[in-house]
Each structure stands twice: as C-alpha cells, then as structure tokens.
Amino acid sequence: xxxxxxxxxxxxxxxxxxxxxxCSQNMNHEYMSWxxxxxxxxxxxxxxxxxxxxxxxxDVPEGYKVSRKEKRNFPLILESPSPNQTSLYFCAxxxxxxxxxxxxxxxxxxxxxx
Amino acid sequence: GQNIDQPTEMTATEGAIVxxxxxYQTSGFNGLFWYQQHAGEAPTFLSYNVLDGLEEKGRFSSxxxxxxxxxxxxxxxxxxxxxxxxxxxxxxxxxQLIWGAGTKLIIKP
Numbered sequence: 001x002x003x004x005x006x007x008x009x010x011x012x013x014x015x016x017x018x019x020x021x022x023c024s025q026n027m028n029h030e031y032m033s034w035x036x037x038x039x040x041x042x043x044x045x046x047x048x049x050x051x052x053x054x055x056x057x058x059d060v061p062e063g064y065k066v067s068r069k070e071k072r073n074f075p076l077i078l079e080s081p082s083p084n085q086t087s088l089y090f091c092a093x094x095x096x097x098x099x100x101x102x103x104x105x106x107x108x109x110x111x112x113x114x
Numbered sequence: 115g116q117n118i119d120q121p122t123e124m125t126a127t128e129g130a131i132v133x134x135x136x137x138y139q140t141s142g143f144n145g146l147f148w149y150q151q152h153a154g155e156a157p158t159f160l161s162y163n164v165l166d167g168l169e170e171k172g173r174f175s176s177x178x179x180x181x182x183x184x185x186x187x188x189x190x191x192x193x194x195x196x197x198x199x200x201x202x203x204x205x206x207x208x209x210q211l212i213w214g215a216g217t218k219l220i221i222k223p
C-alpha cells in the first residue's frame with residue numbers, strides 16, 4: 001500500500017530535550033516536506049527536500065533541522081524544543097513539484113512541549 | 115506578498131449544496147488545489163484546476179477563474195461525513211504551494 005508513515009503519532013516532552021520525528025514514504029517520491037498546523041494558521045511549511053541531500057527552508061524553519069540521506073526518509077529534528085513548537089506536524093511527499101501532482105500526507109504527529 | 119483567503123467557517127444542512135470560496139494572490143500561478151481534512155487527520159486531495167472553468171467529480175466540483183484570482187469548491191447533496199475543513203492551496207511560479215488557513219464546514223441534520 002502506498003503510504004507516508006510518521007512516528008511517533010503523539011509525543012509529550014519537556015523544553016530542551018532533543019527529539020526526532022521520523023517520516024518515511026514507499027512511493028519513490030523525490031519531493032518531501034514538513035508542515036506544522038496550528039489553529040487559524042493553516043499549514044505552514046518548515047523544510048522541504050527536492051531529492052537526496054537537497055534540503056531547503058520553508059516559511060518557518062527556525063528551531064528545526066532536517067536531513068535527507070535516503071530517498072524514502074526525511075526526519076524532522078528539534079534540537080532544543082520549546083513550548084511554541086507545540087503543534088500538529090505533517091510530513092508529505094510527491095513527485096517533483098513541477099510535475100504538478102497531489103501531495104500525500106502522513107497521519108500527523110501531535111507534539112506537546114511543556 | 116502571496117496570500118490565500120477563504121472563509122473561516124461555514125454551516126450547511128444535510129442534503130443541501132454549499133459553495134466554499136477561495137481568492138488567491140501569488141507570484142505567478144501554476145494551478146490550484148483543494149484538500150479535505152477531517153479533524154485530527156491528514157489532508158486528502160480533492161481536486162486540481164489550472165484552466166478556467168468547472169471540473170466535476172461526483173458530488174464535488176471545483177471552479178477556477180484565473181483572471182479574477184478566484185476558485186470555489188461546490189459540494190452537493192451534503193452528507194454528515196462532509197463535515198471537515200477544506201483547504202485551498204495555490205501553486206506559485208516556483209511550484210511552491212501557498213496554503214489558505216482552511217474553511218471549517220459544519221453540516222447540520
């Protein structure tokens with residue numbers, strides 16, 4: 001089954017404790033992206049990757065890191081989480097954007113930072 | 115700057131028709147997407163328009179006017195399961211998606 005998976009689905013952590021949210025897709029997509037979603041603000045892009053070893057900042061990259069060592073995986077790293085990073089996070093993948101294709105979203109990770 | 119506007123919330127009755135509007139301002143334009151998102155779940159693709167006009171897909175239709183920077187999603191024969199948020203997103207000249215904040219649709223019996 002074609003899918004994007006994320007882990008963990010729910011996470012409660014404390015300020016400053018490093019964490020990683022994993023994202024994996026099995027569709028051989030070149031493009032992957034991380035979003036955060038907050039009430040009233042819609043989806044905001046954190047980072048995106050056009051292919052292996054190619055990553056770029058989105059609209060709200062501060063406080064986050066990503067890596068793309070393999071095509072299927074695109075982990076999101078919070079080196080020192082803070083309460084304002086409490087949010088619902090989605091990973092998405094698709095063929096290259098200039099092929100204009102729908103994005104496939106993972107199920108989401110609900111993060112709470114206390 | 116780039117911007118997408120859509121109503122925050124709409125209410126409709128089961129069995130009726132509802133139109134959700136979206137206006138966009140982007141640097142260049144390569145099409146417009148509509149996604150459905152149930153509460154706490156991932157967005158799922160509904161439609162894509164790049165040419166002017168109406169595209170029909172079952173109970174859902176999507177319309178685009180490039181000259182007016184305007185799109186709408188039309189939902190017919192509303193069902194309770196259509197209660198969700200509907201996200202409008204425009205693809206700019208760099209093929210980056212610009213997302214609206216979403217319209218929460220409440221269906222009443």
